[in-house]
Amino acid sequence: MSNSKISEYVELPSAAPGASQKLRFVKYGNEQARPKIYLQAALHADETPGLLVMRELEKMLDASAATGKIQGHIVLAPGGQSNWPGPV
Numbered sequence: 001m002s003n004s005k006i007s008e009y010v011e012l013p014s015a016a017p018g019a020s021q022k023l024r025f026v027k028y029g030n031e032q033a034r035p036k037i038y039l040q041a042a043l044h045a046d047e048t049p050g051l052l053v054m055r056e057l058e059k060m061l062d063a064s065a066a067t068g069k070i071q072g073h074i075v076l077a078p079g080g081q082s083n084w085p086g087p088v
Contacts, residue, residue, distance in 0.1 A: 003065040028074040035072040042079030054078040
């Protein structure tokens with residue numbers, strides 16, 4: 001089973017010329033594995049507690065992936081810094 005970390009960026013359509021928004025997704029484990037979990041921060045706006053928790057969780061998952069402890073598939077949408085996964 002893969003314990004790798006993959007960061008992906010998805011470009012969102014923009015209503016204004018020259019503006020761009022991207023969503024960042026961080027994936028751990030194997031996409032085909034079970035169980036699966038999806039976690040998202042900043043659902044509605046600049047909700048700082050969720051952003052801070054997600055940042056700390058990502059650090060812990062990095063450590064777990066480095067030691068081969070990830071089972072299943074984990075997807076984070078951490079939000080923050082022009083990366084809001086909330087309503088567009």
